[in-house]
Amino acid sequence: MMKRDDAVVVEVDYQDGFVPVIYNHEKLETRLVQAIRGFRILDVPIIATTQYAKGLGNTTAAVAEALGDFVPIDKRTFSCTGCPEFMEALEATGRKSVILIGIETHICVQQTALYLMEKGYNVYLIADCLSARFRENHERGLARLADSGATVTTLESILFELLVDSRDPAFRGISDLVKEIW
Structure with missing residues (x-):
């Protein structure tokens, strides 16, 4: 089980230039905003x-509105881990369970996940918060990463895993958010 105090979310590259060609992008953007709201x-x-x-x-x-005042880290490497500013930000959290959301599953997300696992991080992929230009690329990326040791899950599942108990003060907010997902 993932622990909330060990979790960090990485939203990968959901940008204006990519969105028009991403499979099921309208649903994906809605899920990304819901995910960010839930993690907040x-x-x-x-x-x-x-x-x-x-x-x-x-x-x-x-997505930028949901993120609030956080300025995304711009990178040129496909893996986020190849960007020193990213690694500094990740290491500053002190957390080892990385939840990946964004695009594209089989390129930037996949390379980030593989390198993070090599570096000893636990990687969680929220399948309904990831996509690629083609559905097959998304599905194959998830399969490869699952075979490589990453955990593939869903947004609703991970939110409740992190919540743990309905007596948690965050329960009402998460419960209301999940009703939007239904």
């Missing part, structure tokens, strides 16, 4: 990235 209710730190924002655009308006 649970006080789980969130790190966001962009892939070469100068050429591929900024984080979408809806």
Whole structure:
């Protein structure tokens, strides 16, 4: 079981330049916003990235609004771990359970997950908060990562795993959020 005080979320590259070609992007953006809201209710730190924002655009308006005042870390490497600013931000959290959301499952998310696992992190993939240009690439990326030791789960599952108990003060907020997901 993942512990809330050991969890950190990484939102990978959900940018204006990518969105039009991403499979099921309308649903994905809704899920990403719900995920960010849920993790904020649970006080789980969130790190966001962009892939070469100068050429591929900024984080979408809806996701940026959910993130609040956090400025995404811009990177040129496909793996977030290849960016020193990202690794500094991740290490500063002191957390070892990394939850990945964003795009593309089989490229930036996959490479980030594989490198994080090599570095001793526990990696969790929220399947309904990830996508790629083609559904098959998304599914194959999830399968490869599951075979490599990452945990594949869903948003609702991970929110309740981190919540643990209905007596938690965050329960009402998470319960209301999950009703939106239904």
